[in-house]
Amino acid sequence: MTGIGLDIGGTKVAAGVVDDDGHILATARAPMVKDSHAHIVESICAAVDDVLAQASERPRAIGIAVPGTVDRDQGIAVSAVNIAWQRLPLVALLRERYGLPGVIANDANAGAWGEYAFGMGKGSQNLVFITVGTGIGGGIIESGRVVRGYGSAGEIGHILLSPGGPLCPCGVRGCLESLAAGPGIARRGRAAAAEDPSDIVLQLTGGDANALTSENVRDAAAAGDPAMQAVRDDTARWLAMGCQICQQMLAPECIVFAGGVMQDGGGLISAVRGWYQRLSGSEHPDVESFIRLAGESEHAGILGAAALVLQPEDPLHTGT
Ligand SMILES: [Zn+2]
Numbered sequence: 001m002t003g004i005g006l007d008i009g010g011t012k013v014a015a016g017v018v019d020d021d022g023h024i025l026a027t028a029r030a031p032m033v034k035d036s037h038a039h040i041v042e043s044i045c046a047a048v049d050d051v052l053a054q055a056s057e058r059p060r061a062i063g064i065a066v067p068g069t070v071d072r073d074q075g076i077a078v079s080a081v082n083i084a085w086q087r088l089p090l091v092a093l094l095r096e097r098y099g100l101p102g103v104i105a106n107d108a109n110a111g112a113w114g115e116y117a118f119g120m121g122k123g124s125q126n127l128v129f130i131t132v133g134t135g136i137g138g139g140i141i142e143s144g145r146v147v148r149g150y151g152s153a154g155e156i157g158h159i160l161l162s163p164g165g166p167l168c169p170c171g172v173r174g175c176l177e178s179l180a181a182g183p184g185i186a187r188r189g190r191a192a193a194a195e196d197p198s199d200i201v202l203q204l205t206g207g208d209a210n211a212l213t214s215e216n217v218r219d220a221a222a223a224g225d226p227a228m229q230a231v232r233d234d235t236a237r238w239l240a241m242g243c244q245i246c247q248q249m250l251a252p253e254c255i256v257f258a259g260g261v262m263q264d265g266g267g268l269i270s271a272v273r274g275w276y277q278r279l280s281g282s283e284h285p286d287v288e289s290f291i292r293l294a295g296e297s298e299h300a301g302i303l304g305a306a307a308l309v310l311q312p313e314d315p316l317h318t319g320t
Pocket residue numbers: 157158168169170171172175176177178
């Protein structure tokens with residue numbers, strides 16, 4: 001059996017045909033024109049048409065991962081910060097056009113489900129998923145089900161760790177996201193380099209340490225710059241505090257990290273493990289297995305979306 005995974009973002013739509021084992025058989029991409037419902041649907045269908053044309057068998061269902069909030073039961077994309085949809089009934093629209101049932105989820109929850117079904121969380125019934133990039137997203141799986149609470153559980157990025165700290169995009173000061181996502185790392189990196197930027201920093205930034213990015217911090221730390229290693233260490237400490245809270249609240253079998261910021265050759269994840277041990281007060285017997293790093297895959301979004309229908313949380317409604 002195969003399913004379609006549809007990963008919808010603010011700039012592009014990625015679609016893939018995926019089999020039961022999580023193998024990607026075909027992919028397609030289309031630019032996202034996001035200014036009206038009609039254009040959004042056209043963009044999505046362009047990617048689905050393309051990937052269906054490549055499929056050797058008819059996929060059974062469509063899994064849809066979107067930014068922002070969803071109404072899962074109604075199959076609706078409710079709202080997103082950077083896409084102009086308001087209660088767009090995506091599941092019904094795609095069912096009408098392609099005759100396929102669908103499931104919709106927020107992209108962080110779909111990412112968690114993808115790791116649970118196919119990735120580093122496979123075999124664990126209880127896990128926490130944390131993706132660190134421009135922002136920090138999260139998803140919680142407990143006893144094989146996504147924890148949603150009364151709406152949007154799993155917003156790990158907005159755990160308040162430093163009241164009055166840096167302003168988070170959500171409007172609160174001092175959330176984990178404001179401290180440990182890309183923009184927060186860049187800000188701390190610039191502050192650390194302001195006085196006396198190292199040769200490595202100057203080289204990476206073309207001589208302008210004020211232009212330092214989180215990627216520059218990553219590269220400078222990897223190249224041995226002590227100030228940037230201290231910034232990385234600080235990031236790890238905030239993330240480890242997040243892990244510690246998750247552990248106390250949920251006692252998961254594992255915490256799976258993903259996202260561009262984590263993909264630095266292993267320096268950050270091992271610093272997170274080290275801080276977790278120090279903050280917890282007692283040695284975790286197997287911290288390497290408890291705090292895991294997702295494999296780097298450009299198709300992680302497609303896999304997470306496809307997992308929604310290939311290993312559905314609830315029976316798929318295949319009727320019309
Ligand atoms: Zn926040």
